[in-house]
Amino acid sequence: MSGQSAELLRRGLHAQRRSAFWWAVGVIALALVSVAFWPSLQGSSALTDITKSSKSLMEAFGVQDLATASGYLDGQMYALMLPLLLSGLAIASTSALTAGDEDAGRMELLQALPVSRSSVWLARMGAAAIVLAIVTALTAIVVVASLAPFSLDGISATRIVVATLACGALGLFHGSIAYGAAGAGASRAVSAGIAIAVLVVGYVASYLLPLSDALSGLRTVSPWYWAIGTQPVTNGVSGAWMLLLLAITAVLVVAGTVLVNRRDIRGA
Amino acid sequence: MAAPVIRCAALEKHFGDVVALDRLDLEVPHGQVVGFLGPNGAGKSTTIRILLDLARPDGGRVEVLGSDPRAGGPELRRRIGYIPGELRLDERLTVDQTLRSWARLRGGVVDQAFVDELCERVQLDPSRHTKGLSSGNRRKVGLVGAFMSRPELLVLDEPTGGLDPLIQAQFQTMVEEARGAGATVFLSSHVLSEVQRVASHVIVIRRGRAVATGAVDELRASARQPFTAWFAGDPPEAELRAVPGVSCVVVRGREASGVVEGAPAALLGVLGRFPVEHLHWPEPDLEDAFLRFYEDDA
Numbered sequence: 001m002s003g004q005s006a007e008l009l010r011r012g013l014h015a016q017r018r019s020a021f022w023w024a025v026g027v028i029a030l031a032l033v034s035v036a037f038w039p040s041l042q043g044s045s046a047l048t049d050i051t052k053s054s055k056s057l058m059e060a061f062g063v064q065d066l067a068t069a070s071g072y073l074d075g076q077m078y079a080l081m082l083p084l085l086l087s088g089l090a091i092a093s094t095s096a097l098t099a100g101d102e103d104a105g106r107m108e109l110l111q112a113l114p115v116s117r118s119s120v121w122l123a124r125m126g127a128a129a130i131v132l133a134i135v136t137a138l139t140a141i142v143v144v145a146s147l148a149p150f151s152l153d154g155i156s157a158t159r160i161v162v163a164t165l166a167c168g169a170l171g172l173f174h175g176s177i178a179y180g181a182a183g184a185g186a187s188r189a190v191s192a193g194i195a196i197a198v199l200v201v202g203y204v205a206s207y208l209l210p211l212s213d214a215l216s217g218l219r220t221v222s223p224w225y226w227a228i229g230t231q232p233v234t235n236g237v238s239g240a241w242m243l244l245l246l247a248i249t250a251v252l253v254v255a256g257t258v259l260v261n262r263r264d265i266r267g268a
Numbered sequence: 269m270a271a272p273v274i275r276c277a278a279l280e281k282h283f284g285d286v287v288a289l290d291r292l293d294l295e296v297p298h299g300q301v302v303g304f305l306g307p308n309g310a311g312k313s314t315t316i317r318i319l320l321d322l323a324r325p326d327g328g329r330v331e332v333l334g335s336d337p338r339a340g341g342p343e344l345r346r347r348i349g350y351i352p353g354e355l356r357l358d359e360r361l362t363v364d365q366t367l368r369s370w371a372r373l374r375g376g377v378v379d380q381a382f383v384d385e386l387c388e389r390v391q392l393d394p395s396r397h398t399k400g401l402s403s404g405n406r407r408k409v410g411l412v413g414a415f416m417s418r419p420e421l422l423v424l425d426e427p428t429g430g431l432d433p434l435i436q437a438q439f440q441t442m443v444e445e446a447r448g449a450g451a452t453v454f455l456s457s458h459v460l461s462e463v464q465r466v467a468s469h470v471i472v473i474r475r476g477r478a479v480a481t482g483a484v485d486e487l488r489a490s491a492r493q494p495f496t497a498w499f500a501g502d503p504p505e506a507e508l509r510a511v512p513g514v515s516c517v518v519v520r521g522r523e524a525s526g527v528v529e530g531a532p533a534a535l536l537g538v539l540g541r542f543p544v545e546h547l548h549w550p551e552p553d554l555e556d557a558f559l560r561f562y563e564d565d566a
Binding site: 015 | 313317320321322323324341342343345346348350352353354355356357358360361369370372373374375376410
């Protein structure tokens with residue numbers, strides 16, 4: 001990597017360090033709270049009764065089976081909360097580093113320097129991806145390290161790592177939507193808004209519409225489904241769907257980079 | 269004669285229905301300090317943003333140091349120092365960190381001793397945080413950033429706004445030194461006095477078109493110059509009115525005032541034949557020469 005690219009990446013990471021810290025604290029707190037409650041909830045009949053009596057409601061939140069450790073982790077964390085938080089992190093940092101800096105007039109001076117637009121923008125996407133990767137990796141480490149102490153039996157470390165990475169990939173996908181929109185010229189609010197809209201629509205298609213049997217086929221158009229299926233810890237992750245998700249992510253990053261090269265940079 | 273450093277031909281830029289540049293033609297010769305003058309909204313910043321490839325023209329041709337700004341890319345911008353009209357710094361850094369980051373983004377070819385010297389000359393404390401800097405101090409950071417790589421071309425958009433007179437004088441010296449070292453300087457301003465001090469040539473832009481261009485001395489020569497003379501007796505009103513180029517003659521008691529356009533020799537000849545006791549003859553102001561270009565609007 002050239003010194004210039006390293007400097008661009010370093011500036012991007014530096015800009016995100018405070019918010020990245022608090023996102024990491026939030027996500028790890030979720031992980032710790034989730035695993036820590038398992039020993040007291042394990043074997044509780046109340047929990048399985050709820051799942052049975054309010055099946056649809058629980059499924060709307062990605063909860064299918066709270067009786068097993070893997071079903072509990074899926075319902076409590078991997079089916080909804082972790083993908084949501086990692087996507088939120090990716091959307092927030094990507095839109096801030098791209099459209100946000102441009103809105104604030106800081107891109108102008110940077111791009112008047114002898115660096116290409118592509119290198120500036122890709123470095124910003126790279127910085128957001130690194131922040132996301134760090135938070136994802138910390139989450140996987142925390143959960144894997146908690147399996148034995150909190151008696152989450154019958155779950156392999158590999159399964160946790162794969163499920164956590166899949167949630168991270170879903171985050172990266174939503175970040176790349178914000179990036180593509182920012183590259184096309186959207187403001188920070190609009191680029192983040194578009195990505196959040198895709199996030200919500202994907203959730204609806206993956207968890208709400210399938211509550212009606214007639215609409216369950218729509219699940220396969222949801223990025224959520226591509227990334228994590230419905231129960232990533234219990235059932236694992238589909239390689240083929242994951243490839244589709246990553247391919248679209250790559251296309252969005254290329255598209256955003258091409259588009260920003262074709263337009264004016266907003267001044268202060 | 270070297271090729272022009274900046275050349276725009278029939279340059280066009282629209283923002284929706286607004287025509288920002290209307291077939292703008294201009295040339296900036298090598299090794300000169302050229303002022304780019306016009307009221308706010310005339311298209312100065314738009315032109316400058318196109319030179320830096322921050323904005324893309326809708327028509328016409330533009331060449332900077334022999335290349336199209338877009339095709340020239342980073343290699344071309346390496347040869348240019350730039351201050352934007354509105355300078356927004358990364359407020360998470362100190363002045364020193366900001367300048368060092370720019371130096372690294374310039375490929376590390378910046379002489380740190382020169383950076384320190386420039387900071388000292390404009391009285392900028394590098395240890396300060398960029399957050400909370402006054403607009404004048406932010407502009408100093410921009411000045412140091414633009415000059416520090418000793419670029420071949422300096423493009424300065426309203427560079428001295430918010431600077432106190434002492435620093436403005438220092439700025440003049442820096443521009444003069446850069447020009448002495450072979451650089452070309454293109455600076456925009458809506459303040460005429462600022463340009464008249466540093467520039468040898470001026471280009472006046474109005475509503476996206478270059479409406480006047482020339483050497484500062486020539487424009488000064490064509491400037492209308494006010495004068496007031498006090499006589500020992502009655503002023504020679506008829507003789508004054510008859511002088512070619514003299515207009516607006518007003519006589520009040522022993523005082524006669526008017527305006528002379530072009531060389532004042534004929535007027536001086538007439539005045540010399542009468543007992544003038546006192547003569548008020550202010551330095552011709554370019555403002556006056558330029559005001560006429562703006563007055564055409566009316």
